[in-house]
Amino acid sequence: MIFRCKACKAFVVADGLSKTRKCPSCGHITRLANVKVSRRFETLDQAVTAIRYLKIPAAEREDVPYQAGEGAGDKVSQKEATAAYLAGVKISHPAGIEEQEFVQGARAAGIEKKYLEKVLHGKQAEGSIIEVRPGCYKVL
Numbered sequence: 001m002i003f004r005c006k007a008c009k010a011f012v013v014a015d016g017l018s019k020t021r022k023c024p025s026c027g028h029i030t031r032l033a034n035v036k037v038s039r040r041f042e043t044l045d046q047a048v049t050a051i052r053y054l055k056i057p058a059a060e061r062e063d064v065p066y067q068a069g070e071g072a073g074d075k076v077s078q079k080e081a082t083a084a085y086l087a088g089v090k091i092s093h094p095a096g097i098e099e100q101e102f103v104q105g106a107r108a109a110g111i112e113k114k115y116l117e118k119v120l121h122g123k124q125a126e127g128s129i130i131e132v133r134p135g136c137y138k139v140l
């Protein structure tokens with residue numbers, strides 16, 4: 001899961017098993033039973049990937065040689081990278097994201113454009129991504 005540290009507002013990753021989590025930014029200890037979860041993930045890797053995306057300022061994302069799953073030892077699949085990316089977009093762009101930034105962010109996250117388009121069409125068809133206005137997508 002990802003939650004926001006109450007003390008410093010940084011996003012923090014925690015597993016679903018621990019009772020407390022110390023914020024890596026400020027050291028504040030959060031009791032996870034009471035925490036407002038920003039987002040839950042199936043695996044800790046997905047949460048780590050999403051938070052990594054969030055921590056890269058939008059202006060720099062394109063230039064960062066960022067690969068989803070880097071540091072976890074192996075390269076995660078396009079599917080997992082895309083799931084983590086969309087989860088990050090949902091949190092960082094609650095009102096919707098412009099197509100250009102959406103595509104650039106995906107590229108920076110190591111997602112191929114063709115795959116992103118396929119997923120986008122699928123998610124739009126099932127209604128989990130909506131086009132709030134032409135060229136602006138919102139992840140639900």
Ligand SMILES: [Zn+2]
Pocket residue numbers: 005006007008009010023024025026027028
């Ligand atoms: Zn903190």
